[in-house]
């Protein structure tokens with residue numbers, strides 16, 4: 001199967017130049033101009049290890065900016081649940097913590113993007129794609145990515161976060177029961193992250209993803225370092241990356257992320273208008 005991704009149309013008022021002038025990192029991001037996000041073209045990518053919180057922060061930003069959150073992990077799980085022709089093959093790959101082939105993932109993503117375009121969707125935040133250099137090159141061939149946010153979290157916390165993940169089997173929302181409390185040690189700061197608990201009506205319906213076991217998560221972290229870390233360098237060398245070290249849980253990290261993206265004012269305006 002040839003890996004092709006349909007060329008995406010891009011609104012003419014692209015703000016690419018707006019972003020391209022900057023090499024992002026947490027320190028320089030404050031130099032971003034305060035353009036209203038409505039006038040920005042949001043074609044963003046979220047990178048980061050399993051368990052870092054890509055889904056949580058990407059979906060919050062999508063709600064704020066009114067763009068779709070497209071997580072290739074969700075597309076894979078939908079395909080698994082559909083018991084379509086690929087589902088048997090995919091179950092084995094996902095449960096071993098391996099990556100699905102570039103061809104399959106691109107075909108799933110193409111279908112999702114085309115369906116979105118047909119519905120008039122504009123912009124997106126991609127979460128979990130690209131995960132290999134080949135995927136990054138294919139994406140670059142069909143559209144301009146404006147910004148890549150690289151979320152980072154200390155390694156000793158990632159495994160615990162993955163093992164604490166839960167999904168409500170009814171509403172599909174993600175939660176986390178892990179309570180992280182790492183003490184300051186050898187000059188390294190401590191870190192605490194409160195659990196992200198579900199409302200009471202979801203509590204009895206929580207399930208754990210079959211690939212969130214210790215063995216599989218360890219393999220996924222290994223594969224991230226081998227296959228996906230080079231993708232960070234791919235975007236770094238193109239001056240598109242915003243490095244963001246998560247300082248703690250959502251209450252500490254969300255305002256800082258908005259600040260790094262120059263969206264802090266925007267959230268206030270949105271809530272005032274609501």
Ligand SMILES: Nc1ncnc2c1ncn2[C@@H]1O[C@H](COP(=O)(O)OP(=O)(O)O)[C@@H](O)[C@H]1O
Nearest residue numbers: 050051072073076094098099100105128129131
């Ligand atoms: N871009 C991709 N390329 C290859 N496989 C993918 C991709 N995105 C998701 N997958 C498959 O789906 C699984 C779950 O993905 P995801 O939910 O994004 O995991 P994580 O929580 O580890 O970031 C991955 O372990 C992999 O098997």
